[in-house]
Amino acid sequence: MAAINVHGSPFSTASQRVFATLYEKDVDFEFVNVDMRSGEHKKEPFISLNPFGQVPAYQEGDLTLFESRAITDHIAQKFASKGTPLTTGEPEMKVWLQVEVNHFEPASSQLGWEQVFKPMFGMTTDPAAVEANEAKLSKVLDVYETRLSKSKYLGGDQFTLVDLHHLPNIQVLNGTPTKKLFDSRPKLSAWIADVTARPAWSKVLAMQKQ
């Protein structure tokens, strides 16, 4: 098996998506830290790995990939028989993978940006933006609550990439007042408790302490 390198940051939600997948699959990889504070991701040599200047970038021998959800998909396919099965081959999975990226991600990442990352960079949270994005996120979470009354996980009855892709932004929002949107929805809360308790996710969080 060709050596795997993941260039990114333990604090980057997109990087965490890839780390979680590798841990779920029990696939060895080398983590290469990218110093984002110094803008390392916007310069060579990183730019040659991802011309959009974003983490993570994934190398597997001669293969170089970027975009976290393309990387996780590749890992799940390539190592299908190893570790947790993260794909089921069910067509519904494709729908909910899109729902995460098109509906959950925009509102949840804006809420993380406003409430967690802006203050870290000495900027001020915009309460109107928080309110507007909580309203958008609530609509998405209503759909999720209905969905989770029909299946144990978002993609179906097994844990898959669909659930995994949500973990980084859920982790961020669990540390903000937005958590109230999760707590008021019983099926959603139970799902969150389940997926965030997975050992692979704990390993991802442990990377932040190193």
Add this chain to the structure above:
Amino acid sequence: MAAQEAEAAVPLKLHGAAMSACTARVLTCLHEKGLDFEFVPVDLFSGEHKLPPFLSISPFGLIPVLQDGDLTLFESRAITAYIAEKYKDTGSDLLLTRHEAGPAAAAAAVKVWTEVESQHFNPAIAPIVYQYFVASMQGGSPDQAAIDGHAEKLGKVLDVYEARLEKSKYLAGDSYSLADLHHVPYTYYLMKTPVAASVVGGRPRVKAWWEDISGRPAFLKVAQGMEFVAKEK
């Protein structure tokens, strides 16, 4: 052949609107695969898509929706991925699974560049198309500041494309794939706006790539239905 005949008995059904870019994305994919399907127009002007019967098949009230027997799918890029995978051995090789040298790497490249379209290209282009076509259809005027801001972002994305297309004829490699296809409908509308000349016209490889992918017979069929009531400015 027996399996195909059985499937032909229950045709694919696509719910959508011919002028919707997301519907066009799926229509183009169906035509690239040479598939028969029934098209069920959804009356957007009456708000049909936001009412309970439609919401039961598409919980966010969005088009298009594909029905294949008992299966119901929404999200255009999920539908195209499903079609491309189910019919991977017929029609255009949209996932590059028939690639001779290194099919796994080729397929991974398709995934990367379909994410790029969704995460970088679409957020920059969709608001421009909205401003020129939908905002004016609803009786407003295009917001020039929004257009200019998004045109600048789109330009930066297309700078990356220009460099990429120096290395390969299409985004994911030397063959046309789903990654290229996903770009076609919104770009078709963009090319009817004043932004086209600088954003696409000013980038020779992007322009050549556009002329190629928009000239494919599958898309030409779809383009016939793509008409907004656009106001000339």
